Amino acid sequence: MFTSITPEHIKFFKTILPANCFTDEENLLKYSHDETEDISYLPQVVLKPNTSEQISGILRYCNEHKICVTPAGARTGLSGGAIPVHGGVLISMERFNRILDIDEDNFQVTTEPGVITQVLQEAVAEKGLFYPPDPASRGTCFIGGNISENSGGPKAVKYGVTADYVLNLEVVLPTGEIIWTGANVLKNATGYNLTQLIVGSEGTLGIVTKIVLKLITHPTYDMLMLVPFRNAQDACKAVSVILNNGITPSGLEFMERDALIWTQDFLGETNVVIADDHAAHLLIEVDGFDSEKLMDDCSKIMQLVEEFDIDEILFADSRDQKDALWKLRRSVGEAVKANSIYKEEDTVVPRYYLPELLGFVKEIGNRYGFKSVCYGHAGDGNLHINIIRGDMDQDKWDNELPTAIRELFKEVVKLGGTISGEHGIGLVQRPYMDIAFDDKSLELMRMIKKNFDPNGILNPGKIF
Amino acid sequence: MFTSITPEHIKFFKTILPANCFTDEENLLKYSHDETEDISYLPQVVLKPNTSEQISGILRYCNEHKICVTPAGARTGLSGGAIPVHGGVLISMERFNRILDIDEDNFQVTTEPGVITQVLQEAVAEKGLFYPPDPASRGTCFIGGNISENSGGPKAVKYGVTADYVLNLEVVLPTGEIIWTGANVLKNATGYNLTQLIVGSEGTLGIVTKIVLKLITHPTYDMLMLVPFRNAQDACKAVSVILNNGITPSGLEFMERDALIWTQDFLGETNVVIADDHAAHLLIEVDGFDSEKLMDDCSKIMQLVEEFDIDEILFADSRDQKDALWKLRRSVGEAVKANSIYKEEDTVVPRYYLPELLGFVKEIGNRYGFKSVCYGHAGDGNLHINIIRGDMDQDKWDNELPTAIRELFKEVVKLGGTISGEHGIGLVQRPYMDIAFDDKSLELMRMIKKNFDPNGILNPGKIF
Numbered sequence: 072m073f074t075s076i077t078p079e080h081i082k083f084f085k086t087i088l089p090a091n092c093f094t095d096e097e098n099l100l101k102y103s104h105d106e107t108e109d110i111s112y113l114p115q116v117v118l119k120p121n122t123s124e125q126i127s128g129i130l131r132y133c134n135e136h137k138i139c140v141t142p143a144g145a146r147t148g149l150s151g152g153a154i155p156v157h158g159g160v161l162i163s164m165e166r167f168n169r170i171l172d173i174d175e176d177n178f179q180v181t182t183e184p185g186v187i188t189q190v191l192q193e194a195v196a197e198k199g200l201f202y203p204p205d206p207a208s209r210g211t212c213f214i215g216g217n218i219s220e221n222s223g224g225p226k227a228v229k230y231g232v233t234a235d236y237v238l239n240l241e242v243v244l245p246t247g248e249i250i251w252t253g254a255n256v257l258k259n260a261t262g263y264n265l266t267q268l269i270v271g272s273e274g275t276l277g278i279v280t281k282i283v284l285k286l287i288t289h290p291t292y293d294m295l296m297l298v299p300f301r302n303a304q305d306a307c308k309a310v311s312v313i314l315n316n317g318i319t320p321s322g323l324e325f326m327e328r329d330a331l332i333w334t335q336d337f338l339g340e341t342n343v344v345i346a347d348d349h350a351a352h353l354l355i356e357v358d359g360f361d362s363e364k365l366m367d368d369c370s371k372i373m374q375l376v377e378e379f380d381i382d383e384i385l386f387a388d389s390r391d392q393k394d395a396l397w398k399l400r401r402s403v404g405e406a407v408k409a410n411s412i413y414k415e416e417d418t419v420v421p422r423y424y425l426p427e428l429l430g431f432v433k434e435i436g437n438r439y440g441f442k443s444v445c446y447g448h449a450g451d452g453n454l455h456i457n458i459i460r461g462d463m464d465q466d467k468w469d470n471e472l473p474t475a476i477r478e479l480f481k482e483v484v485k486l487g488g489t490i491s492g493e494h495g496i497g498l499v500q501r502p503y504m505d506i507a508f509d510d511k512s513l514e515l516m517r518m519i520k521k522n523f524d525p526n527g528i529l530n531p532g533k534i535f
Numbered sequence: 536m537f538t539s540i541t542p543e544h545i546k547f548f549k550t551i552l553p554a555n556c557f558t559d560e561e562n563l564l565k566y567s568h569d570e571t572e573d574i575s576y577l578p579q580v581v582l583k584p585n586t587s588e589q590i591s592g593i594l595r596y597c598n599e600h601k602i603c604v605t606p607a608g609a610r611t612g613l614s615g616g617a618i619p620v621h622g623g624v625l626i627s628m629e630r631f632n633r634i635l636d637i638d639e640d641n642f643q644v645t646t647e648p649g650v651i652t653q654v655l656q657e658a659v660a661e662k663g664l665f666y667p668p669d670p671a672s673r674g675t676c677f678i679g680g681n682i683s684e685n686s687g688g689p690k691a692v693k694y695g696v697t698a699d700y701v702l703n704l705e706v707v708l709p710t711g712e713i714i715w716t717g718a719n720v721l722k723n724a725t726g727y728n729l730t731q732l733i734v735g736s737e738g739t740l741g742i743v744t745k746i747v748l749k750l751i752t753h754p755t756y757d758m759l760m761l762v763p764f765r766n767a768q769d770a771c772k773a774v775s776v777i778l779n780n781g782i783t784p785s786g787l788e789f790m791e792r793d794a795l796i797w798t799q800d801f802l803g804e805t806n807v808v809i810a811d812d813h814a815a816h817l818l819i820e821v822d823g824f825d826s827e828k829l830m831d832d833c834s835k836i837m838q839l840v841e842e843f844d845i846d847e848i849l850f851a852d853s854r855d856q857k858d859a860l861w862k863l864r865r866s867v868g869e870a871v872k873a874n875s876i877y878k879e880e881d882t883v884v885p886r887y888y889l890p891e892l893l894g895f896v897k898e899i900g901n902r903y904g905f906k907s908v909c910y911g912h913a914g915d916g917n918l919h920i921n922i923i924r925g926d927m928d929q930d931k932w933d934n935e936l937p938t939a940i941r942e943l944f945k946e947v948v949k950l951g952g953t954i955s956g957e958h959g960i961g962l963v964q965r966p967y968m969d970i971a972f973d974d975k976s977l978e979l980m981r982m983i984k985k986n987f988d989p990n991g992i993l994n995p996g997k998i999f
Contacts, residue, residue: 252976451721
């Protein structure tokens with residue numbers, strides 16, 4: 072279906088990128104995977120351009136020659152979006168690593184996609200500005216990848232997701248044209264929203280080369296508490312109770328018992344004492360500009376959670392303690408990964424239905440014989456369900472589990488939710504798209520893909 | 536190009552809508568225009584369905600017979616989006632007037648599109664919930680129209696625009712299929728964002744029949760002040776000064792001298808004394824949950840604006856005074872319309888460039904010989920520029936003014952802005968789309984239009 076790379080093609084790529092065209096084993100191996108389970112496909116060549124024009128030249132050539140191209144960011148993705156499943160060209164965006172302009176007058180930043188999210192956050196924070204979306208991998212992921220997957224993170228409950236901050240994008244289309252999708256403005260009623268069509272399109276419609284983001288004023292205070300619940304469903308219920316009482320925390324994270332235990336083991340740190348009867352924890356952060364107001368919020372939250380069967384609340388007293396707790400939360404994914412073969416489902420439902428979803432996960436686990444460790448951004452109704460292989464035999468894992476996952480996703484959609492909140496569909500959730508969308512919607516998406524990429528060369532095998 | 540309506544067609548429409556198919560003169564006249572300037576085109580038949588299935592039946596038939604269809608809401612639009620420029624069928628959405636479900640648990644509302652925005656706002660406010668987007672016409676416009684045009688309004692500066700609240704849409708496609716675009720969730724990384732593609736598409740891609748909106752907690756306090764500036768550009772400058780000092784008002788509105796004078800004349804009310812040296816006013820609202828905090832914000836704002844050449848600040852002391860000031864602001868559009876033949880340009884720029892934009896408007900007015908009255912949502916950089924016909928002769932109005940508008944829009948785009956912030960492109964801004972987008976982007980939009988509407992029957996003559 073796609074043209075396999077020949078020495079002739081390599082020769083051409085070297086005319087554009089004499090020093091940044093790689094076919095050595097080390098590079099091919101390095102770019103064969105992202106953080107998704109244990110999936111790996113080798114590209115045939117790795118290119119590391121650093122201008123839009125170079126990418127335009129590469130795509131134009133690949134489009135003419137029907138060579139497939141997979142764009143890759145920091146490859147921290149969890150749905151396989153950056154894996155070159157059909158081989159061909161892998162374009163690494165790592166050299167697009169410059170923050171181009173922090174516009175303090177207009178609260179905007181223009182950046183290249185290969186900047187690490189945390190680096191971007193820290194650079195704007197120095198000017199008193201705030202870019203809130205902060206996926207767990209913010210210390211390693213690229214802002215460009217965040218845009219491809221419409222990343223969320225803990226702060227989404229108060230501040231929204233990546234999509235909410237993207238004003239304008241420079242995109243190189245699979246056919247080589249370079250376009251800007253919108254304008255650098257806070258409101259826009261001019262034509263179809265190409266910007267939001269690109270956000271979350273997982274590198275299948277074009278390669279983003281410049282990004283204009285909205286910023287807000289950086290909050291000056293934050294407070295953090297960890298609440299141990301003796302019943303996991305209670306912890307889920309408390310989420311809606313807090314929000315429905317008019318408090319909007321800047322983080323409202325749920326972690327099941329095992330998630331915390333495994334993570335402390337993984338990190339070799341035991342900051343948190345987990346009693347035998349702790350079933351789950353909520354990590355709750357509030358932020359703002361007025362420390363008294365935050366104290367009030369904290370007392371109100373305490374009153375509300377004390378209505379449930381909880382153990383003593385742990386308050387983080389210092390920046391170090393806060394950092395330690397957030398490190399714990401941010402490391403859960405890695406810890407689970409290190410612990411067992413697993414599959415992670417990134418479900419999201421209207422948040423009031425979280426207890427119901429959690430109950431269903433356990434029930435279906437009992438029926439199919441799998442254990443699960445759940446955690447996630449409970450304030451958004453976003454539950455990461457880690458299905459643990461444990462001692463399930465290969466046949467069941469390969470053949471029965473997909474049926475269980477279908478059943479789970481159907482329940483999620485029945486609750487008004489969908490199959491990915493922030494990880495994307497990529498490679499691994501593709502088989503389940505028919506649960507989230509009817510045939511006609513999928514047909515429309517496929518048609519849109521064809522408009523942008525008539526030969527289907529860009530990131531094939533993803534989403535559909 | 537389109538099939539003209541015959542008695543045979545009417546017979547068919549009457550099988551679907553026996554009591555809601557109209558061909559009388561009164562109805563045809565009524566639905567021949569919206570609030571856009573003095574433009575009017577008669578439809579051949581007006582249909583008033585109230586179920587998705589009826590719309591599906593109508594569209595399927597019209598698509599087969601190549602009959603063009605214009606959907607209309609409350610027809611308060613300012614870009615001609617609801618005007619049936621090619622005659623044919625007009626579908627009025629007025630009977631889709633039910634709020635279907637206020638979900639207090641999940642902070643969501645499901646509504647039909649023909650509900651008046653203010654009615655929806657008041658219904659959810661009764662439950663302590665807040666739907667912020669509030670176009671000036673909120674007392675008469677439909678929520679469905681707000682979605683079609685991605686409406687803004689004064690509160691956008693703090694709370695965002697319509698698009699920011701739309702979670703999921705039921706849409707009848709021009710080919711008759713009924714789809715849901717997304718899920719009822721706060722974060723979504725599942726496939727292309729069809730929801731945001733429909734928002735702002737001005738009824739050209741499908742007819743929205745159900746809407747799921749996100750809600751937030753309703754603020755409990757607000758304070759309002761009116762600040763008279765002796766220099767209009769100073770008023771524009773003050774906007775960025777306030778925001779860049781960490782205060783986010785819930786309204787930050789700019790009105791030139793004539794806007795206020797004409798509106799007080801129009802309303803026959805003189806609540807505000809406008810001295811001879813008042814060049815422009817800022818109407819500034821703050822809201823929140825803590826009245827002391829709001830007092831602090833107000834003092835801080837006062838300090839900041841006092842750095843400019845201002846006259847005495849008017850504080851609204853009571854709900855009545857607040858309502859009177861907001862009525863004044865909301866009536867500016869109507870007042871300008873009543874005063875003279877005019878053209879309204881809905882420009883938006885990064886807000887720091889507002890003074891520059893205002894200066895350019897006046898300069899270009901001098902050059903081309905037109906007067907302008909400017910007002911708008913200054914906090915978003917959204918300036919409504921009303922070009923006043925006054926005593927400009929018809930030939931200049933028809934032939935020279937479009938050149939001036941092109942020049943203006945080019946300047947707006949040069950500043951990083953675009954040609955419509957919240958009114959949409961519709962009919963009247965169509966000729967200027969090439970200024971906002973390059974050929975390839977426009978081609979992509981046209982292809983998307985064709986995906987949804989292969990025969991081009993739905994709202995033809997708009998956007999492109």
